[in-house]
Amino acid sequence: MKFLIITGMSGAGKSQAVKCMEDLGFYCLDNLPPVLISKFVELCRQSHGDIQKVGLVIDIRGGMFFDDLFASLDSITEFGYQYEILFLDASDGVLIKRFKETRRTHPLAPNGGIGDGIKEERQRLQKLKEMATNMIDTTKMTSGQLKEELRNIYFEGNKTNNLMIHITSFGFKHGIPLDSDLVFDVRFLPNPYYIEELRDFTGKDVKVRDFVMNSPISIEFSNKLYELVDFLIPHYIKEGKNQLVISIGCTGGRHRSVTIAYVLYHKLKEKGYRAILNHRDDTLGERKRD
Structure with a gap:
């Protein structure tokens, strides 16, 4: 029992x-x-x-x-x-x-x-x-x-540890999330905002993610980001940390940050980590789509 x-x-x-x-x-x-x-x-x-x-x-x-x-x-x-x-x-x-x-x-x-x-x-x-x-x-x-x-x-019994990882995308112009443990700036990546047919969409849309990740810089950065987080997690666990908040920001929090957060989240889930994905600012300043 x-x-x-x-x-x-x-x-x-x-x-x-x-x-x-x-x-x-x-x-x-x-x-x-x-x-x-x-x-x-x-x-x-x-x-x-x-x-x-x-x-x-x-x-x-x-x-x-x-x-x-x-x-x-x-x-x-x-x-x-x-x-x-x-x-x-x-x-x-x-x-x-x-x-x-x-x-x-x-x-x-x-x-x-x-x-x-x-x-x-x-x-x-x-x-x-x-x-x-x-x-x-x-x-x-x-x-x-x-x-x-x-x-x-x-039920599935696939718990690996007590560390819960919260991955949050945000826009720097709206402020950095106050509970952040790690903050990454992705404003150097290709920006879909300047592409008229992509501007009114977000990183939740496949065509926006494809645009951002169609750059060698984006691919290299996302791989290095995952490697860094994967390296840090065991050390956080060893120190007894039970929550890790990773915040990824771009200018408005709708395109690049949402995309990279999405990619990191799925890589961590595939590794078996406990992770939750949140997009804080992806609907702010959204224009009506045609």
């Missing part, structure tokens, strides 16, 4: 994760008081094999019962079973935005002060985060991307 503890920051996507895990055949139980974990494991043992994969959502909503979690997790191993911990996280800014959009109150700040609640929650979850088997940062993830990532890890 396999036990998965689903936990993490409030607003980071645990509800969506539960739905996905149920689709993958997990029997999921939300907000189980930790003190009852041993009782639940015993019930699962009595199922005579009917339950093979169990997902338990344990988080700060347990209130005063949360402090019983670590002793309760030991009870799983005492029964002879192993467990994994999935920790979902997101940046403070995104968590605050999600709470405001859903008009929910933070469980540790029922009277307001979402930021204070998030700060306290991070402190209380720190030990659990350090124990996590898998960690997913949903800051830049859509629901579909989260589902794909969970499926990759728990």
Whole structure:
């Protein structure tokens, strides 16, 4: 029997994760008081094999019962079973935005002060985060991307490490993404903007990508960029980094940066790395197409 503890920051996507895990055949139980974990494991043992994969959502909503979690997790191993911990996280800014959009109150700040609640929650979850088997940062993830990532890890079993790579295209005239770890300037590459029939399209369109990548400079740069990132990734993993944000910029963020980001993303995916592709500025300043 396999036990998965689903936990993490409030607003980071645990509800969506539960739905996905149920689709993958997990029997999921939300907000189980930790003190009852041993009782639940015993019930699962009595199922005579009917339950093979169990997902338990344990988080700060347990209130005063949360402090019983670590002793309760030991009870799983005492029964002879192993467990994994999935920790979902997101940046403070995104968590605050999600709470405001859903008009929910933070469980540790029922009277307001979402930021204070998030700060306290991070402190209380720190030990659990350090124990996590898998960690997913949903800051830049859509629901579909989260589902794909969970499926990759728990169904296809092709997880390679805890490092999630976010590849973002952007336009320098709109500013460099503040959360960038690595920034690459591709404004030296051939620019489709000066080709009338390509100007109103973006790097998402094959003809724009073909134009950019039809240059020996573009090919050489994209190969060297991949080689550099491939070299750096093991070192980031060794240092315990769980998120790497690679930002690739051109002037407007619609043609060259989108193309190179697309190429890098697919090369990393082919290598088996966990990667997500985002285009921050590809629709800004877009003219109506004929």
